[in-house]
Amino acid sequence: MTAVAASRLITVEINGVTYEHEVPARRLLVHFLRDDLALTGTHIGCDTGNCGACTIHLNGEPVKSCMLLAVQVDGASITTVEGLAPDGELTPLQQAFSEAHALQCGYCTPGMLMSASALLERNPHPSEEEVRIALQGNICRCTGYWNIIEAVQRAALSGGSA
Amino acid sequence: MTTVETPTTEAAPETTLERGYVGLDYPRKEDRRLLQGQGVFVDDIKRWGMGYVHFVRSPYAHAKILSIDVSKALAVKGVYGTLTGDEVALQTDPFFQIASEPGAHVRDYALAVGKARYVGDPVAAVVAETRELARDAAELVEVEYEPLPAIVDARRALDEDAPILHEECGGNLAWQGTYEWGDLDAAFAEADHIVRISELHFDRFNSTPLELDGALVEYNRGTGQWTLHCNNQFPGFAIIMMGPALRVGLDKLRFVTQDIGGGFGNKITSHPQLVACCLLARKLNRPIQWTEWRTEFHQSMSHGNERWFQDIEVAVKADGTLLGFRCKALDDAGAYLRYEPLGGVIWSQVTPGMYRWRNIRVDFTQVMTNKAPVSPNRGYSRMQHLWLTERIIDIVAHELGFDPIEIRKRNYIQPEDMPYETPNGCVYDSGDYPRALDLALELIGYDQLEERRRDAESRGRLLGFGIGSTLDSGTNNFGQSQLINPDLQFSGNNEVATVKLDILGEIVVTLGTTPQGQGHETTAAQVVADILGCSPDDVTVRAGHDTYWNSHAGFSGTYASQFAVTGLGAVKGATEELARQMRVLASMVFGCSPDDIELVDKHARIKGNPEAALPFQALGAIVNAGNAGFPEDPPPLNARYVFRPKFEVPDKERKFGNLTLTYAMQIHACVVEVDPETGYYEVVDYAAVDDCGSRVNPKIVEGQVMGATAHALGAAIWESFVYDDEGNLLTPNFYDYHVPHALDMPPLRTGALESPSPFTPLGTKGMGEGGGAGIHAVCAALQDALRSRGGAIVSDSHNPYHRVWAMLRDPDATRANVEVVSK
Amino acid sequence: MIVKGTKELPASREVVWGVINEPSEMAKLMPGVESFEVTDDRHWTAKVKVPLGLGGLKMTIDFERLEERELEFASMRAKGKGVGALMDMTTSFTLSEAGDGKTSMDWEADVKIAGPVGSMGQRVLQPIVNQQVSQVLEALEKRVTEASASS
Structure with missing residues (x-):
């Protein structure tokens, strides 16, 4: 074990902004986002890749950012929760979450929004079962999921994909 | 999703509040920042x-x-x-x-x-x-x-040869106490049946907040x-x-x-x-x-209390009236006492559960073992005891052939008994348990149950129906700590709020609480808005807690189901004081009496004379920047209020006194389908009815009921902290400890009653913890499902599929746990 | 966890005793041994690779002979350390005549694992322990057969 791990220069587009950064090869993507770039909206809730609080979009796909090294996203395009409503106007999905009381402490919420928005992109009219399946990788301990599922369905009805 | 019934015929609480914003599903102030990933964790x-x-x-x-x-x-x-x-x-x-x-x-x-x-x-x-x-x-x-060598089984912790964790204690005993009220001998002499249950076990788990x-x-x-x-x-x-x-x-x-990001007591x-x-x-x-x-x-961190109930004896009359019970309780505190042994007294806030029996004895022993230290977990210590009372009534009904609904209604404390003093002096403030049970039965479609049972049978499944009734006692009297240790000086409770009108008319509220998703910023703003005559959007409630705000007291925090009473009580007190000050200031300006001033529409104006109105901004400006010319000091428009619930120090000899101010209630109904080949089962239908008195924000209340239900289902079916004989934790992360996800949750219908508390400033009751009704209900439903396959007795709070399989294979092993002696 | 069993070995007790009582012989029986060093006639150390996880778990194990009764009984202790695993194992062998120049060996091992690997629990560790044990027994059988043939 050496004091300074090998590092690499990576170029990655996040929420429309291109970053060029030197990162240790071992650094997880979620730590790169949170600690190096201060994009703290993406959260960490476990150490085994189960909870989904770290979910982001990688080239359009929902992915757990704790299961990737930062060096693996060199050249990629990423969206985090901060990129959903960059001008501060909540998207129909975010509005639906608030209306349906689909968040309490808000810690799982960024991950839920990223999984849900990815679902609505590929399936604008999901059934309740399809919503549950899409969210099975996101753990929430506050809501019991019922209101979250309702929020996603409401957003789908209003035609909003994110 | 919710059926709401109007308030029951209880005495109206002492409040000057008109229902304006209070009682509405007001959108949460917290949401905007959390949805954008701008929360600060x-x-x-x-x-x-x-x-x-x-x-x-x-x-x-x-x-x-x-x-x-x-x-x-x-x-x-x-x-x-x-x-x-x-x-x-x-x-x-x-x-x-x-x-x-x-x-x-x-x-x-x-x-x-x-x-x-x-x-x-x-x-x-x-x-x-x-x-x-x-x-x-x-x-x-x-x-x-x-x-x-390690000691992992609490039942062996007091053995002669058990390894000792803390030599200075001379053994692994943390605390021991005997609680007895009523006349046990008379009750057991009068009983027509004595039901003996040798051991029930409440398992070890916690709420695993995501942060x-x-x-x-x-x-x-x-x-x-x-x-x-x-x-x-x-x-x-x-x-x-x-x-x-x-x-x-x-x-x-x-x-x-x-x-x-979530607390549930675990923080x-x-x-x-x-x-x-x-x-x-x-x-x-x-x-x-x-x-x-x-x-x-x-x-x-913060495992929930694992508790065995042993040598349980229940005195029952021929008509199903429960006269009393006695048992031993053995609580496993883990390796250090961090909030313990308070768990040894806190359960007694709900000594009789929801039932009217008057003769109760519990010999409580708490021991230390080589496991994680235990400390409060959602439902802390009351949930374990309420599970005991629900298991008792369910097993008694099962063995003596009573209908679980009828026997509950016969034994419930009735609405006309409220406020009800329990055998140990706690006062249940209000509630209509039979009506709540009826609502739960309606929501679950109880009338169609037999038809559903036959349908399940045709698919090779065993259908089971169970009820879980529970209480959520809130606003502790910390004097109960003296029943654990008479030398302690803690008693009563408090919470603080400060409300001020700022120079530009901004209303700013600071609290001593530490919310983890309960929506304090929103509900506090609703209360303030109704008193000051403005909108919740005009009220800024600072997020969280800061010692520098000097807006806290010795018991400040967010725990133990009390914010709607202590936090909002403090907000109400501070805001009423601010309102009084605003009326005084306006009266100084207008040269009239403060009684002539009303606060409406963000103005202080003379009643019946809308022309003579001062906007809040003007009031704030006068006090902060333009206070010359007043013969007397204008009021500061900055009010700090300490809410103190009225409690006495409990009687340490008799272990008697009121230990909590409010008693919210939940009744859950659960339908399961069991696969008799594998023991796998699913909760196929679920209803939860809650009564927490007056609800400030019904949607937020419902959210708490849902969250508590999910936690209880997790504990009942999937979640357990399992240790091997060496003391290794085998479920140390989310890979092995299964937290339910979106596919695991049953369909849910919720209902609510409002029985205002006569003891609180707003008629509200604390309710965030819930009381674990889901655990009680799933246990009851499983026992019902297995009735036709040997009548196994459910004696563990945690019933993973392999345990159900074992109960199907060998019901007699579980039945050996129960004995009925009849006259 | 405790594992035990009985094995019939195609050799006399003298031959079997000769193998299990000799550190350098015992060291050769261990599966996945990468190197070993005999300190004295009661202590030896081995570096082994146990099949767990990607690439195997490397452990350094210190052995100590505890008790013996010539031709009848031998016990030893093994303490091992690897990344995420601390092992403490006590084993014993009891020999008796099985007739026909064969020996019956009752063996027992009490294995304790601490550390993150320990939290995987018996369902993961038991198969690995069983596999290690059966490899030792196989190697022992082979060795005593060789030793018997050459004696």
Whole structure:
């Protein structure tokens, strides 16, 4: 074990902004986002890749950012929760979450929004079962999921994909 | 999704509040920032030059620490420093112990001193430039252990030859007490049936909030003060523990919280790690960043009380009236007493459960074992006892052939009995349990049950139906701690709110509470808006807690189902005082009496004369910037109010007195389908009815009911902290400890009643914990499903599929647990 | 966890005793041994690779002979350390005549694992322990057959 791990220069587009950064090869993507770039909206809730609080979009796909090294996203395009409503106007999905009381402490919420928005992109009219399946990788301990599922369905009805 | 019934015929609470915003599903103020990822959780906070700390933890459940060598870790470039138990023992005093003899002799420090007592017990800490480096360096710390035999089964902890965790205690007993009220002998003599249950077991789990414990701790050398940005949910308690340990006055510890990712009681006892961070911040002269790992949380933080109930005897009359019960309770506190042994008295807030029996005896013993220390978990200690009462009534019904619904209605405390004094002097404030049960039955479609049973049978499934009724007692009287230890000085309760009208007419509220998703900013604003005659959007409620706001008191925090009473009571008091001051100021300006002034539409105006109106901005400006010309001092428009519920110190001899101010109630109904071949089962339908008195924001209340239901289902079916014989935790992370996800949840219908509390400022009752009704209901439903296959008795709170399979294979093994003796 | 069993070995007790009582012989029986060093006639150390996880778990194990009764009984202790695993194992062998120049060996091992690997629990560790044990027994059988043939 050496004091300074090998590092690499990576170029990655996040929420429309291109970053060029030197990162240790071992650094997880979620730590790169949170600690190096201060994009703290993406959260960490476990150490085994189960909870989904770290979910982001990688080239359009929902992915757990704790299961990737930062060096693996060199050249990629990423969206985090901060990129959903960059001008501060909540998207129909975010509005639906608030209306349906689909968040309490808000810690799982960024991950839920990223999984849900990815679902609505590929399936604008999901059934309740399809919503549950899409969210099975996101753990929430506050809501019991019922209101979250309702929020996603409401957003789908209003035609909003994110 | 909700059926709401109008309030029952209880006396209206003493309140001057008209229902304006209070009672509405007002959209949450917290949502906007949380939805955009702009919440500030403790790991989001950065400081220049901060060091990340990683704890070195014992791999042994019980071991002497022979030596710790940190030299290799310190030699690594980028490592800032270390801390070991020896340093802690020199620089701090052991944490104050709540217990009387023998638990009082437990020596508990920020790091293990001399001995490690559970797998995960922190023995050293390493601070480094990056998270990764801190972990790597921690692996270079060489600790020499001498492993000792471990005691893992609480039922063996008091055996002659059991390994002893704390030699100074002389054994593993933490606390013992006998509770007895009524006349047990007479009750058992009068009984037509005596039902004996030899053992029931309430399993070990907790609420695993998604955000882990953490802190960013800074030390100010000049003033000797620490600032702790953290997510501890009970700063009042933490400060009392930490100050004396660090040998400083309490004002040297400034707690700051903002957004907290779930607490559920599990973020109350992080004070040992916080002390370690304080020592490191001072030693290394840099801010210390600590974020717990999921595995560390599972291994070492806040397990819920695991409790055995043994030698239970129930006195029952021929018509199904329950006269009383007696039992032994054995509580497993884990390796250290951090909030314990308060669990040994807190259950008695709900001694009779929801039933009218008057003759009850519980011999309560709490022991220590080589497992994670126990501390409050959603439903803390009452849930375990209420599960006992529900198992009792369900087993009695099962054995004596009573209908579970009829026997409950026969034995429930009736609405006309309210307020009801229990055998140990607690006063249940209000509630209509039979009506709530009827509503639950309606929501679950009870009438179609037999048809559903036949349909399930045709598919080869066993259908089961169960009821779980429970109470959520809220607003503790801390005087109950004196029943554990008569030398303690704690009693009563309090919470503080400060409300001011600022120079530009801004209404600002600060609280002493530490919300973790309960929507305090929103509900507080609703209460303020109704009193001041404005909209909740005009009210700014500062997020979280900050010692510097001087808006807190000794019991401040968010725990134990009390915010709607204590927090909102403080808000109401402070706002009413501010309103009075505003009317006085307006009357000074207009030259009339304050009684002539009303607050409407963000103006203070003379009643019936809308022309004579001062906007709030004007009032604020006068007091802050234009106060010349008044013959008398204008009021400050800045009101601080301490809410104090009226309690007496309980009678220590009789263990008698009111221990909690309010008693919310939930009744759940559950339908399961069991596969008799495999023991696999599904909850196919579910209904939850809640009554927490007047609801300030019904949607927020419903959210809490849903969350409590999900936690209870998790504990009933999937979640358990399982230890092997060596004390290794086999479910130390989310890979092995299954937290239910979206596919696991049954369809849910909710209903609500409102029986206002006659004892609280707003008629509200605290309700966040819930009371674990889901566990009671699933146990009852499983027992019902298995009735036709040998009538197995459910005697464990946790029923994973393999346990159901075992009950199907050998129902007689479980039936041996129960004996009925009839006249 | 405790594992035990009985094995019939195609050799006399003298031959079997000769193998299990000799550190350098015992060291050769261990599966996955990468190197070993005999310190004295009661202590030896081996570096082994146990099949767990990607690439195997490397451990350094210190052995100590505890008790013996010539031709009848031998016990030893093994303490091992690897990344994420601390092992403490006590084994015993009891020999008796099985007729026909064969020996019956009753063996027992009490294995304790601490550390993160320990939290995987018996369902993961038991198969690995069983596999290690059966490899030892196989190697022992082979060795005593060789020794018997050459004696």
